[in-house]
Amino acid sequence: MSRSIGARLARVFVSTCIVALTVPVFLVGCDGETGYGDGETVRIGAVLSLSGSLAGLGEPARRAIEVEVDRINADGGVNGRMVEVLYEDDASDEARSVAAASRLIDQEGVVAIIGGSGTGQSMAMRQEIEPGAVPQVALAGGSIVTDQFSPWVFQTPWPNRVVVPFTLENLQAAGIERLAIIAESGGYGKDGSDVTKDFVDEFGIEIVAEEQFNRGDTDMTPQLTKVRAEAPDAVLMWAAGAEAATILKNNAAIGGAAPLRFFGAPGNARLEFVEGAGDAAEGFMFAAGHILVPETYGVDTEAYEVATSFIDRYTERWGAGPDIFAGHAYDAIHIIVEAARRSPADFTPGDLRDEIEATSGLVSVGGTFTFSPTDHNGMTADDLTMYVIENGAWAPVEEVR
Amino acid sequence: MGAVELLQFALAGLKNGAIYALVALGFTLVYAATGAINFAQGEFYMLGGMLSVWAYAGLGLPLPLAGLVGVAMTALVGGVFELLAVRPRKDGDLLAIIIITVGGSMVLSSAARHLFGPLEKALPAFTSTGTVSIFGAVLEIQSLWILGLTTLAVVALWYLYNRTSLGRAMRACAVNRDAARLVGIDPRRIVTVSFMLAAALGALAGLAVTPLTQTAFDVGPSVGIKGFAAAILGGLGNPIAAVAGGIVLGMLESMSIAFISSTYKDAIALVVLLGVLFWRPQGIFGASRREKV
Numbered sequence: 046m047s048r049s050i051g052a053r054l055a056r057v058f059v060s061t062c063i064v065a066l067t068v069p070v071f072l073v074g075c076d077g078e079t080g081y082g083d084g085e086t087v088r089i090g091a092v093l094s095l096s097g098s099l100a101g102l103g104e105p106a107r108r109a110i111e112v113e114v115d116r117i118n119a120d121g122g123v124n125g126r127m128v129e130v131l132y133e134d135d136a137s138d139e140a141r142s143v144a145a146a147s148r149l150i151d152q153e154g155v156v157a158i159i160g161g162s163g164t165g166q167s168m169a170m171r172q173e174i175e176p177g178a179v180p181q182v183a184l185a186g187g188s189i190v191t192d193q194f195s196p197w198v199f200q201t202p203w204p205n206r207v208v209v210p211f212t213l214e215n216l217q218a219a220g221i222e223r224l225a226i227i228a229e230s231g232g233y234g235k236d237g238s239d240v241t242k243d244f245v246d247e248f249g250i251e252i253v254a255e256e257q258f259n260r261g262d263t264d265m266t267p268q269l270t271k272v273r274a275e276a277p278d279a280v281l282m283w284a285a286g287a288e289a290a291t292i293l294k295n296n297a298a299i300g301g302a303a304p305l306r307f308f309g310a311p312g313n314a315r316l317e318f319v320e321g322a323g324d325a326a327e328g329f330m331f332a333a334g335h336i337l338v339p340e341t342y343g344v345d346t347e348a349y350e351v352a353t354s355f356i357d358r359y360t361e362r363w364g365a366g367p368d369i370f371a372g373h374a375y376d377a378i379h380i381i382v383e384a385a386r387r388s389p390a391d392f393t394p395g396d397l398r399d400e401i402e403a404t405s406g407l408v409s410v411g412g413t414f415t416f417s418p419t420d421h422n423g424m425t426a427d428d429l430t431m432y433v434i435e436n437g438a439w440a441p442v443e444e445v446r
Numbered sequence: 447m448g449a450v451e452l453l454q455f456a457l458a459g460l461k462n463g464a465i466y467a468l469v470a471l472g473f474t475l476v477y478a479a480t481g482a483i484n485f486a487q488g489e490f491y492m493l494g495g496m497l498s499v500w501a502y503a504g505l506g507l508p509l510p511l512a513g514l515v516g517v518a519m520t521a522l523v524g525g526v527f528e529l530l531a532v533r534p535r536k537d538g539d540l541l542a543i544i545i546i547t548v549g550g551s552m553v554l555s556s557a558a559r560h561l562f563g564p565l566e567k568a569l570p571a572f573t574s575t576g577t578v579s580i581f582g583a584v585l586e587i588q589s590l591w592i593l594g595l596t597t598l599a600v601v602a603l604w605y606l607y608n609r610t611s612l613g614r615a616m617r618a619c620a621v622n623r624d625a626a627r628l629v630g631i632d633p634r635r636i637v638t639v640s641f642m643l644a645a646a647l648g649a650l651a652g653l654a655v656t657p658l659t660q661t662a663f664d665v666g667p668s669v670g671i672k673g674f675a676a677a678i679l680g681g682l683g684n685p686i687a688a689v690a691g692g693i694v695l696g697m698l699e700s701m702s703i704a705f706i707s708s709t710y711k712d713a714i715a716l717v718v719l720l721g722v723l724f725w726r727p728q729g730i731f732g733a734s735r736r737e738k739v
């Protein structure tokens with residue numbers, strides 16, 4: 046090789062720079078409006094995972110916010126001021142969510158931030174949120190988001206500390222004593238299985254097997270073979286991604302006439318999961334919000350009205366109904382806008398935070414939100430319903446057996 | 447642990463191993479032609495599934511035809527990728543090519559995300575969603591397809607390498623590029639063909655797996671890494687070694703879960719990989735030869 050090491054390194058460096066510079070441009074090329082407003086608008090930042098592994102959560106959130114901001118502005122915005130939402134894609138990457146939050150706070154002067162979509166991203170942004178003194182309404186369901194308390198951080202999804210006792214109560218009612226856990230190794234699965242282990246004793250349930258898998262794994266037969274050897278009464282699955290369908294199909298294949306009974310979590314409330322798992326999902330049960338079947342709110346309730354009108358608007362705009370992730374974003378934008386409407390005319394992000402914390406009895410899609418200085422989530426088991434998959438669709442279960 | 451369970455673990459390992467083997471074959475082909483690792487190989491796996499779903503659900507083609515369209519289009523993407531991104535790098539600088547393929551993989555997955563959306567897509571099983579019982583252990587019919595297609599691909603590749611002039615030209619290029627050029631072989635054409643074949647093999651794996659796992663724009667990297675590990679484990683540049691590497695890696699993961707813990711299955715596979723490389727840097731089945739830089 047005749048070329049000098051120096052020249053070689055220089056070429057490598059240049060190539061790397063080109064890749065490093067062009068790829069992010071390509072990835073973020075589709076961001077929404079980022080123009081400067083006229084100072085009169087209420088600017089809210091949204092750091093969402095619009096690409097990467099969590100895109101399935103970020104995309105419906107963006108759609109819900111767009112639909113709702115249009116309606117809010119048509120209704121006169123915030124006391125006459127229009128609401129403008131600046132979208133940032135964190136590409137499911139924690140470092141990028143931090144950079145996005147920093148940009149929104151320092152350069153765009155947003156009064157609040159919605160997001161991130163994932164637990165890891167929501168937690169990472171905190172290093173910008175706290176010094177920037179801007180309230181954050183996270184769309185991620187990890188218990189840690191509000192357990193590790195910050196006065197600036199709120200959370201709209203039902204955290205696992207609410208979901209787990211509700212689910213275990215149903216397991217207990219179904220007579221399940223020996224439980225196995227299969228969980229993805231990342232944030233959602235880890236949080237879910239950790240919280241489950243904290244609560245099982247209260248319900249007289251014993252964990253007889255605990256298996257993990259990684260995102261992107263193509264076959265979970267070995268884990269299930271190991272679980273079957275322990276003869277559990279049921280398996281609780283913590284998997285929000287496409288692997289959930291694979292697990293159920295593997296279970297149906299090796300179970301033959303006697304597949305293991307499976308329970309899941311709100312992360313499974315996705316049509317792609319039900320379609321992907323097909324017949325293998327029949328009888329699968331999971332806890333999720335009332336929005337999946339609005340009748341579970343009670344047809345004569347305010348929540349039913351709120352949810353069905355949102356479902357209609359969303360469906361009209363996007364051609365398909367909203368899922369629970371769209372619902373979490375609906376909750377977030379309305380919590381912020383309602384708080385802004387109660388705030389003084391020239392409110393600061395700090396004033397807005399105080400008003401968000403004062404949110405009380407706000408009937409929304411995920412549930413009825415009441416925050417307090419110690420509770421920045423406010424969801425309870427009343428906001429959840431147990432669903433079962435029957436004939437390829439989810440239906441509420443009145444009583445679990 | 448009973449014999450039936452052990453067999454069940456082995457079958458799972460074999461099935462995953464066959465998938466890794468197909469991806470590993472793609473690494474091997476490009477390595478033989480260019481001496482570089484193609485980090486976009488996992489994206490060909492992704493494209494095989496996504497384009498087949500698009501042809502099946504979007505165009506409404508029957509499944510066999512849709513699969514063929516998916517694999518053929520991915521092969522085309524592989525060829526175009528080589529022509530547009532790799533070939534302009536005329537000096538064949540290895541590091542530059544590797545970085546180009548890393549960039550290419552990002553472009554391909556972003557493009558798939560924008561074209562087909564962020565959500566996972568399903569494909570029906572080729573013939574039946576049923577299972578077969580082998581001495582009490584169970585295997586999906588679709589897994590038989592995976593094993594069958596892998597075998598077919600290996601046989602076809604063997605035939606290509608040993609019985610056709612194109613295959614001989616590919617081997618000649620792998621042994622000595624300059625000498626091959628002297629006898630009238632155009633190495634640039636061989637590189638393009640290798641990329642297309644590698645893309646087709648990756649696509650075949652993606653297509654065969656999609657009925658079991660669904661597919662999405664972001665499935666490429668994790669399978670790509672496994673295929674790369676399999677290719678290294680077996681020995682780069684040798685198709686039979688790549689297949690063997692894939693099967694060994696699949697078995698290793700499955701047996702790690704069986705006897706140790708699912709938490710550490712990837713770590714265990716990686717430790718074994720490193721161990722093998724210390725012991726035999728050329729891979730378990732790789733021919734011993736001096737490394738050219």
